Amino acid sequence: MLSVSQLSIDYGSNRVVSDLNVSLGDNEILMLVGPTGCGKSTILQALAGLIPISEGEINVGKWRATPTLNVPPEKRSVGMVFQDFALFPHLTVEQNICFRLKNTAIADHWIKLLGLNDFRAKKPATLSGGQKQRVALARTLAHQPDFVLLDEPLSNLDAALKDMLRWDIRNALKEAGVPAVWVTHDQEEALSVGDRVGVLQNGKIQQLDSPEQCFSMPNNRFVARFLGEASFIAGQFENGQATTSIGVAPGQGVDCDSGDVDVLLRPDDVQLIQNLNQPNGEVVWVRFEGGSRLCAVKLSCNTLVTSRVSHEVVVNPGDSVHVSIVTTHPLAVYKRQ
Numbered sequence: 521m522l523s524v525s526q527l528s529i530d531y532g533s534n535r536v537v538s539d540l541n542v543s544l545g546d547n548e549i550l551m552l553v554g555p556t557g558c559g560k561s562t563i564l565q566a567l568a569g570l571i572p573i574s575e576g577e578i579n580v581g582k583w584r585a586t587p588t589l590n591v592p593p594e595k596r597s598v599g600m601v602f603q604d605f606a607l608f609p610h611l612t613v614e615q616n617i618c619f620r621l622k623n624t625a626i627a628d629h630w631i632k633l634l635g636l637n638d639f640r641a642k643k644p645a646t647l648s649g650g651q652k653q654r655v656a657l658a659r660t661l662a663h664q665p666d667f668v669l670l671d672e673p674l675s676n677l678d679a680a681l682k683d684m685l686r687w688d689i690r691n692a693l694k695e696a697g698v699p700a701v702w703v704t705h706d707q708e709e710a711l712s713v714g715d716r717v718g719v720l721q722n723g724k725i726q727q728l729d730s731p732e733q734c735f736s737m738p739n740n741r742f743v744a745r746f747l748g749e750a751s752f753i754a755g756q757f758e759n760g761q762a763t764t765s766i767g768v769a770p771g772q773g774v775d776c777d778s779g780d781v782d783v784l785l786r787p788d789d790v791q792l793i794q795n796l797n798q799p800n801g802e803v804v805w806v807r808f809e810g811g812s813r814l815c816a817v818k819l820s821c822n823t824l825v826t827s828r829v830s831h832e833v834v835v836n837p838g839d840s841v842h843v844s845i846v847t848t849h850p851l852a853v854y855k856r857q
């Protein structure tokens with residue numbers, strides 16, 4: 521377990537993290553996301569014991585740290601995985617993983633599980649970035665930490681490698697059965713591999729929830745925009761129904777029960793049809809995404825909504841199109857701004 525309550529951290533007179541509360545069960549992965557400078561790395565450093573905390577408490581069961589009760593990093597049983605791998609260049613893969621380890625059988629387990637068996641005798645310089653990160657993770661887990669902190673572990677890797685490695689890291693953490701806090705800049709990574717996602721802004725948690733809840737029912741517009749493409753369309757909200765100029769859908773009030781509202785639309789909530797007799801918008805831009813295209817459509821009321829269509833649908837800026845809401849799940853509804 522890893523439990524953090526009322527955690528605040530100051531640099532001099534500047535409070536950079538305020539009132540963080542989170543409890544992680546064994547086996548649980550928390551993804552921390554937020555814009556640059558919001559305090560993600562500061563939280564990791566405080567959990568690792570590298571910087572003092574100003575208020576609150578960190579409790580791992582075996583130890584407890586407060587502003588007046590310091591626990592040095594080496595007494596915290598914390599495993600850390602960094603973006604730059606931090607391997608010893610003069611040691612082999614096996615020596616890196618077994619460094620200062622008494623039980624090398626455990627190292628063996630992680631070497632095999634993380635696909636490093638054929639690389640035991642190699643030096644880090646001869647490995648790819650993904651392999652280096654596997655070595656770093658194997659080394660961390662071989663020491664059987666009580667919790668793991670990952671600081672942007674995939675940010676130095678190319679896109680194709682990232683996708684596979686993120687799942688391998690998740691699976692390894694689950695197998696190890698340790699709580700983990702994973703900092704990332706990548707919203708997609710946060711939503712796909714986290715059990716829970718914490719969205720930070722200016723050192724304050726804006727939402728701490730399941731990925732699904734954070735994405736479909738954001739606590740506020742900042743979270744909605746931060747986690748993906750988000751459009752807001754004016755509407756009326758009564759009896760759980762949101763009525764807008766492009767359709768009616770079930771709604772759930774986030775900060776209101778009824779009245780004039782803005783309805784959150786994700787690109788998948790909006791259907792785009794071409795060649796319909798009654799267009800209601802004009803395509804402003806189109807982004808090709810490979811298997812799909814993301815299209816922004818300006819409605820007559822000047823609202824911009826985005827819709828995702830198959831790559832087979834050829835849409836161009838300037839096209840007149842018809843957009844409508846197609847969803848059966850409740851849309852997040854906010855008091856009109």
Ligand SMILES: Nc1ncnc2c1ncn2[C@@H]1O[C@H](COP(=O)(O)OP(=O)(O)OP(=O)(O)O)[C@@H](O)[C@H]1O
Pocket residue numbers: 531536554555556557558559560561562563
């Ligand atoms: N050693 C320090 N002394 C003073 N202020 C600091 C120090 N380290 C970080 N800060 C400030 O604390 C705030 C949070 O920084 P932090 O590095 O935790 O953000 P972050 O979310 O990890 O950013 P990034 O995504 O860019 O890595 C920032 O305003 C930063 O300028």
